[in-house]
Every structure is written in structure tokens, then in C-alpha cells.
Amino acid sequence: MQCDYFDAGVCRSCTQIRVPYATQLESKDADAKALLHEHAQLRWLSPVASKESAFRNKAKIVVSGTHQNPVLGILNREGNGVDLSECPLYTFDILALMPVLRELIQRASLTPYSVPARKGELKNILVTASPSGELMLRFVLRSKKLLVPIRREISWLQQRNPAISVVSINLLREHKAVVEGGEEIILTEQQTLPMQVNGMDLHLRPQSFFQTNTAIAEALYAQGAQWVADAAPHTLWDLYCGVGGFALHSAQALPDASITGIEISEEAIASAQRTVDEKGLDNLTFIAQDATTFAVDAQELPECVVVNPPRRGIGEQLAQWLEHSGIQTVVYSSCNARSLVKDLEKMPSLKPVEGRVFDMFPHTNHYEVAVLLQRA
Structure with missing residues (x-):
């Protein structure tokens, strides 16, 4: 992609902009595979490419x-x-x-x-x-x-x-x-901005988090929904749910399941609840609470969990809880494959069986990776 700012040396944020885009995507896919190389059973789907320009929302x-x-x-x-x-x-x-x-x-x-x-x-x-x-x-x-x-x-x-x-x-x-x-x-x-994602409006309040690349977010949510639909759980938690992307897509894919979204931001939960009301999804509940606290204190466990944590990952306490929970299926969406690897080391019973790279951030070394984990 041509960028006059980069050529003039005034902005160097897009460190890979002079690398052909196909090579960028291959490199990110190879990086994820190398970081997760110890998981021999992991099958990789083709990486999801972004537009090269005009993608940042x-x-x-x-x-x-x-x-x-x-x-x-x-x-x-x-x-x-x-x-x-x-x-x-x-x-x-x-x-x-x-x-x-x-x-x-x-x-x-x-x-x-x-x-x-x-x-x-x-x-x-x-x-x-x-x-x-x-x-x-x-x-x-x-x-x-x-x-x-x-x-x-x-x-x-x-x-x-x-x-x-x-x-x-x-x-x-x-x-x-x-x-x-x-x-x-x-x-x-x-007071909210409707963000159209796969046919539904996710309502963003001013301080709500949403991915910077809408088309790639759509692909990421669709992949997560496919994985949970294949697992067909009766109960599912979406931890770190934000404005409800994974939970809302899962609720549509699993209309008979009971789904709960957990997010510490009350603004994000209010946004997610508005989408629930608009879509009439009576199988979905959102709660404003810390994800780890909610999980550790819960009296009943779900059959499936989706986690979409910040760059630091889910951390030792939640990873250990998942390891010993007996939950059969986990979908882990990560914006930092290195923290994902560290979390997987703490969950040896949950094996990554399928993974995919989503190029949320073209022209940089960053990418999103999602993996489907199943208990051995």
C-alpha cells in the first residue's frame, strides 16, 4: 500500500507497509503456527485477510x-x-x-x-x-x-x-x-452508535470497546459461532464479552441454549443488553462483573466457555479454574498469541484442535488468533 506519510518518514506505525500484503499474511500465519508448534493435533484453517486500506473504523x-x-x-x-x-x-x-x-x-x-x-x-x-x-x-x-x-x-x-x-x-x-x-x-x-455486524446492530457507547477492523471482527465472530454451534452446548459463558459480539452470535447459532455474557464495563453491558432487546433474544443474559471473579464464584458450570481477553491474556487464576473445571469446550480469541501460549501452558487438559489467524491489523506485526480447545 502506498502511504506518503511513511515515505516522508513522518509516521512509522505501519512497520510492514513495504512488505507485499500476501507476504505479511503468510508471515503472521507462520508466526502463530510456530508459537503453537507443540500442539501437534492443532489443525489450522486458512488465515482471514483484510482490506489493505480504508479498513480502520x-x-x-x-x-x-x-x-x-x-x-x-x-x-x-x-x-x-x-x-x-x-x-x-x-x-x-x-x-x-x-x-x-x-x-x-x-x-x-x-x-x-x-x-x-x-x-x-x-x-x-x-x-x-x-x-x-x-x-x-x-x-x-x-x-x-x-x-x-x-x-x-x-x-x-x-x-x-x-x-x-x-x-x-x-x-x-x-x-x-x-x-x-x-x-x-x-x-x-x-447516545449509542449502531455498529452493523453480520446483520445485527452492536450498540457502542462512547467508552465501549470494539475492534478497529469491522470486516475482520465479522469473520471472527462468525468463526466463533460456528465452533460453538458444532459443539452444541446447552449452556455457554462469554467471558470478557465487551458489547456482546461472541455471545450475541452464539445466541443466534444456539437458540435453545442458555448463554451468559460477562464484562466488567457497565457501559458495554448496557450496550449489549440493548441489542438483546432489539433482537428479542430470550436465551441471553448479560452481567457487569469481573470475568475471573464470576467464574471462580459460580455455583453451576457451563458446558462451553468463550474467552476474549485483553493482550495480557486470561491470567493464571482463570486458566487454573478452566483447567480443573471439567468444561469440555473453550473458544479462545486472542490479540496476543504469546499470552495465549502462556495461558495454554496452564491448561494442559484443554487441547487446541483448530485455529485461525485473523488479520485485524494489516501492515503491522499484530494479528488476532482464535483457537478451539477441547478437553482431552
């Missing part, structure tokens, strides 16, 4: 410069802004929004935050785009000083880009190297 835009001449992109090592407003990874809906954001900053005098000087208000703008073209727009501010000017411009924003459905303010008061803070103020009547 999220933009995490650092705002720098001045309100008269804002820079939308990233910061270099010195803390100065680098424009990435035409990054070819972004969906076309996000790219079309960039001039509108620049005009808004100028129009409303939204003072960018200067990291070196620790002055200013507008730190980041976070954008999420759905397959239907709807947009969620979040302004990360140092304080509430710009809340009224931004609220005043929402009508103008939506006139300039009618796809903007959700607008919120996120407060990051501290000078910290993080993208957002914990406090969110939604400014629009619509």
Missing part, C-alpha cells in the same frame, strides 16, 4: 498547533504535531470528516492542548465509524471550558456532516500519556 486524533491552524494527527518525540489527516488506513467516512473537524476548531476557537507547554484545552478527537456511515465524535478536553462552545456547534456539525450521530465530551484533566479520561458527557440525544 476508529481514528485517535491528537490535536495540536493553534485554533487558527490546527494539526490533526500524532505528536513526534518532541511533542510537536504531525498531520495525518489523510491516513489511508481510515475509512472514507472518517477521511471526509477531517476538513469539517478542522473548520470546527477554527470556527469555535477550540484551543489545542500543547504537551510541551502543558497549556490549552482540546487534547484529542476520537472518531468511530459504522459500516452504515454513521459517526461517533468524542472531544477529549482538559476541562469543561470548551463544553459550551462545542455544544453550541452541534447543529452546525450535523448540517456539515449529517452522518454525525453521537457527540460527547471526555474529560482528561491530568497531564498523562493516555488517550482519554474516565468522565464522559454525551451532548446529543442519540
